[in-house]
Amino acid sequence: MIVDDEVIIRNGLCTVIDWKELGLELIPPAASAEEALERIPTEEPNILLTDIRMTGMDGIELAKEVKAMLPDTEVIILTGFDDFSYAQQALRGGVTDYLLKTSRPEEIIKAAMKAKQNIVEKRELLKQERRQRNELNKQTLMKLLSGGMPGAGAAEFERIRDWLRKEEGGRTEEAEAARVVIVSASGWGDKRFEGLLIGAVDNMMNELLTCITLPDRERLVVVLREEAEAGGEAAVTRAMRHVERILKCETFAAVGRSTDRYEQLPESYAEAERIYSFKGLIGSSGRFTCEDLKGRAGGRTLCSEQEEAELSALLMSNDATGLRHWTNQTVRAQVEDSAATPTTLQAYLHSVVLAGYRWLERTRTGEAAAGQGQALFVPEPPVYDWGGRPEDEVFKSLSGVMAAYHQSMDRTRFSYIRKAIDYIREHLDQPLSLQQVAGFVHSNPNHFSEVFKRETGMTYLEFVTQERMRKAAEMLHGTPIKVADIANRVGYMDIKYFTQQFKKHTGKTPSEYRQSPREPE
Numbered sequence: 001m002i003v004d005d006e007v008i009i010r011n012g013l014c015t016v017i018d019w020k021e022l023g024l025e026l027i028p029p030a031a032s033a034e035e036a037l038e039r040i041p042t043e044e045p046n047i048l049l050t051d052i053r054m055t056g057m058d059g060i061e062l063a064k065e066v067k068a069m070l071p072d073t074e075v076i077i078l079t080g081f082d083d084f085s086y087a088q089q090a091l092r093g094g095v096t097d098y099l100l101k102t103s104r105p106e107e108i109i110k111a112a113m114k115a116k117q118n119i120v121e122k123r124e125l126l127k128q129e130r131r132q133r134n135e136l137n138k139q140t141l142m143k144l145l146s147g148g149m150p151g152a153g154a155a156e157f158e159r160i161r162d163w164l165r166k167e168e169g170g171r172t173e174e175a176e177a178a179r180v181v182i183v184s185a186s187g188w189g190d191k192r193f194e195g196l197l198i199g200a201v202d203n204m205m206n207e208l209l210t211c212i213t214l215p216d217r218e219r220l221v222v223v224l225r226e227e228a229e230a231g232g233e234a235a236v237t238r239a240m241r242h243v244e245r246i247l248k249c250e251t252f253a254a255v256g257r258s259t260d261r262y263e264q265l266p267e268s269y270a271e272a273e274r275i276y277s278f279k280g281l282i283g284s285s286g287r288f289t290c291e292d293l294k295g296r297a298g299g300r301t302l303c304s305e306q307e308e309a310e311l312s313a314l315l316m317s318n319d320a321t322g323l324r325h326w327t328n329q330t331v332r333a334q335v336e337d338s339a340a341t342p343t344t345l346q347a348y349l350h351s352v353v354l355a356g357y358r359w360l361e362r363t364r365t366g367e368a369a370a371g372q373g374q375a376l377f378v379p380e381p382p383v384y385d386w387g388g389r390p391e392d393e394v395f396k397s398l399s400g401v402m403a404a405y406h407q408s409m410d411r412t413r414f415s416y417i418r419k420a421i422d423y424i425r426e427h428l429d430q431p432l433s434l435q436q437v438a439g440f441v442h443s444n445p446n447h448f449s450e451v452f453k454r455e456t457g458m459t460y461l462e463f464v465t466q467e468r469m470r471k472a473a474e475m476l477h478g479t480p481i482k483v484a485d486i487a488n489r490v491g492y493m494d495i496k497y498f499t500q501q502f503k504k505h506t507g508k509t510p511s512e513y514r515q516s517p518r519e520p521e
Contacts, residue, residue: 001045002029003036003062004078005054009101013049016105017112024116033057037065044070047115049108051101052079060095067094072122074115078103137163142214142221145180145269160262177226180256180268181236182276184219186284187249194218200247208239219276223265226258237287250285252276257290277342280390281335299340301347303330308355312426315359315402316419323402324395327352331391349394356401363405363422416441417455420448421463428468429489434460468492469505476514483510 004010010029019026027043030036034056036048048066052059063075074096096118097111141160185201188194195218202213202220210225224236233255240251256272259265275288282292303311307330314323334340334348420441424432437460438448452460468490475486484495487510492498503509508516 001027001036001040001043001048003031003033003048003050003054003059004029005032005051007031009051009078013108017109019112022109022113022116024112033059033062033065036062040066041069046073046119047112048073048075049112050075050077052077063095072119074118076111076115134163138212138214141212141223142216145214145221145223145266146273147266177258177260178262178265178268179224179226179258180265180272181222181224182216182219182254182256182272183222183240184252184276184279185243185247185249186252197247197249201243201249201251204243204246205239208242209235221269221272233287233289240287252279252283252285253287254279255287255289281340281342281345295338296341297339298344299334299337299348301344302351303348303355307352308359309426311352311355311398312359315356315398315405316423316426318402318406320399320402323398327395327398328391331394335390345390349390352394353397356398359426360401360405362425416443416448417452420452421456424464425467425471428464428471428491430491432464432491465501465505469502472498472502472510473506473513476510477518483514486510 002010002013004013010031014026014029024047027045030039033050033054036050037057040048048063050059050062057065059077059079063077066073066075075094076097076099077095078099078101080101096115099108099111137160144160183201183205185197186194188197198215198218198220202215205211205213205220205222209222212223214221214223236253236255240253243249244251254272254275256268256270256275259268271290275282275290275293278288278293278296281296282288310326314326330352331349334345337345420437423437423440434449435445438445441448443451449460452463456463458466472486472490475481475489476483481489483499487493487495487498490498492501499509502513506513
């Protein structure tokens, strides 16, 4: 705004300089300080270019009045008198610059651009301060929601409440209904774009809903203001559908309960977090509430003996394709179980991987007994992501077990004898002919029989019988399984014949052996 009571000067300043080209919008000029003061509260000029000596209020007094109303306004004084005392007085009043009316246009332009730069810098500083303040408040809110501030009291919640109200446009205490929603998005393929995708979702959520968004790794924690007319969960559904349509992606939203007070938001967050933990079990996209978790009392936590036997056979056969198929089928069956929970599924998959480790450990124990032991590294089971493909992680672990076993076999002399021994131990519940085992290790039966006796110190039949009796003895001392069932598990359908063989081998009947104290190893 230009203020001058001399019409020639006033019009000249408006027309001689191309203010628009300088990136400045020229408000209609004022013919007096009084007119300027009347218009300034409404028009709010960023830069005031004013004469110092005018009829009525002078420029210095005008500058003081304007600074009181709009402290960030930049004021440039123009005067026809080179009076140093006026200049000092003006600068003390917060004036940006002091120019003579005889100044060339470029000098006036320079002063105006300096004022513009001051405004831009102040605005940027305010933006930075607000961003830093918001970031700190968001970090504090995230800690309050997740229980990361156990000692937080009313003061912390009061500060966050004031900030939330301010961000929501100055809400009053009368309406604090809110809920927490945890949102993730997928569908852009390359994982490198996940950050860009969730950033785009973040921007759209702030446009579509009255909310505060808190980026949390590759997802968003949304504190959603509950507008009475918006319909809560329905508002989330509408927003998510819009996001999916515009961004060409899929979204997953875990919707926590609605709360009446901001202090109750941690409860809503805890519920949303629990719902989110079921991602992949209840679906990979959609809007979900605690109602969608009803009936999920928990699925299986342990793999069965049959599954363990199937796994052992696959690991021993070094059949990667068969192992992949078995893993996919086994894991998917549990993921799709309508009763499964993250805890029970994690336990089940852990048991599958541990079954592989136990098999590897048994073969390692056998190698040590034969004087061929190799130190094998057994990795820790992973933590599974239900939103992805947990079967891939299970297969990766089991593939490592299979590779470790067969690599150790390749380092031993007559490794096919070692594999034959492991095969025998894994199939003691089945008929085990010499021809069958020799065929498994791709060896001529006669040659296999000769080498087997040389390496183990006993005939094939003696070794199989010894292993059957060893396993039976372990079960008699270590389990309450019935003798008849034990006989079946070590390959004997006739319990009488089993009893005879067991007594011949140990000097005691199975029942006597079970009652006897365990011999020290």
